[in-house]
Amino acid sequence: MLDDNGLNPAEYIAAWNRKVESGEADKEEATAEQPRRDVDLRDSNGMTAAELRFLRNKPIDEAEAKTAEADTGDVEPRRSVVTDAQGRTGAEIRFQAAKRAEEAAKAKALAEAAADEPETANEGHDQEEGDLPDAIRAARDQPREFAEQRAAELQALLPEARRGRITMGVGVGTDTGGGARVVIGTSEDNGYLRKPLQLAAGEEIAEGRGHAETSILDHMDARDIRPSHIAAGRPICPPCADRVAAAGAEPASPLKNAKEDQ
Structure with a gap:
């Protein structure tokens, strides 16, 4: 103009x-x-x-x-875009929720598949003698000595401030195929291992919520493993000693005097 x-x-x-x-x-x-x-x-x-x-x-x-x-002909007026506090549109929120659901489903499927797999590769006699991990060979040949030494080793690896509060345990047993099995237990929930603790080749963790010894026995019972020796990094308390005896196993480390609990 x-x-x-x-x-x-x-x-x-x-x-x-x-x-x-x-x-x-x-x-x-x-x-x-x-x-x-x-x-x-x-x-x-x-x-x-x-x-x-x-x-x-x-x-x-x-x-x-x-x-x-x-x-375009008759069209509806464009609606304003509504976002949440994070600036996400409805479509973005739905996409993210669907993605999370998909990831959760995948994680669940992987966990279920892992639960169906054998705990260790040495079950039965499928492995040759030379392929056996050192821990399995030692547990087979000297179960009492191995369990006691391994429990003491794990206990010593705990942070010094936690050694008097956390108990590490080791169980040796035989599976239905005749193979030696080594189960590591801890008094911390769900088999949590503090650094620098870690499993050796052939060992498996007991994911319990009680004492290390009872978690080991529960793990073995659920997998048809017959326990032979149970050891702990601290003296085994009377209730755990009773469970060990009831399972037909032998304690491979010192027992706690009942008077010490009073």
């Missing part, structure tokens, strides 16, 4: 600013045909540059709207 002098808004503003700076604006005579212009940059019709731009753009916007309507 152009003014009476054929100037567009930008040209008009630039020309008026030059008049104001040079002082010509103050000398400009106001007439009925050309009313005096103020310094807020209005044209001869009293319109600001913003109003001029609006009038110029309005027919363009209307023409574009008619063209879009002719191309």
Whole structure:
């Protein structure tokens, strides 16, 4: 849109600013045909540059709207996008929830598959003598000595401040195939092993929530392993000693005197 002098808004503003700076604006005579212009940059019709731009753009916007309507037909107005506190749209929230559900299903399937697999590869007599892990060979040949020594070793690896509060245990037994099995137990929940503790090749962890010795026996009972020797890094308490005896196993480390519990 152009003014009476054929100037567009930008040209008009630039020309008026030059008049104001040079002082010509103050000398400009106001007439009925050309009313005096103020310094807020209005044209001869009293319109600001913003109003001029609006009038110029309005027919363009209307023409574009008619063209879009002719191309698309009757369409619903676009709804505003709603987001949550984290700025996520509904579609993003649904996508993330579906992804989490998929990952949880995969993790569950992997856990179930792992639970169905044998605990160790040495069950029965499938392995050759040279393929047996050192722990399995030692447990087979000297079960009492191995259990006691391994329990003492694990106990010594605990952080010094925790050795008097956590008990590590070792169980040696035989599976239905005649193979030696070594089960490590701890008095911490779910078989948690503190650093630098770790299982040796052929060993398996008992994921219990009680004493190390009873967790080992529960683990063996659930897998048809016949226990022969149970050892602990601290003296075995009377209730655990009773469980060991009831399972037909022998304690391979010192027992705790019943008077010490009183």
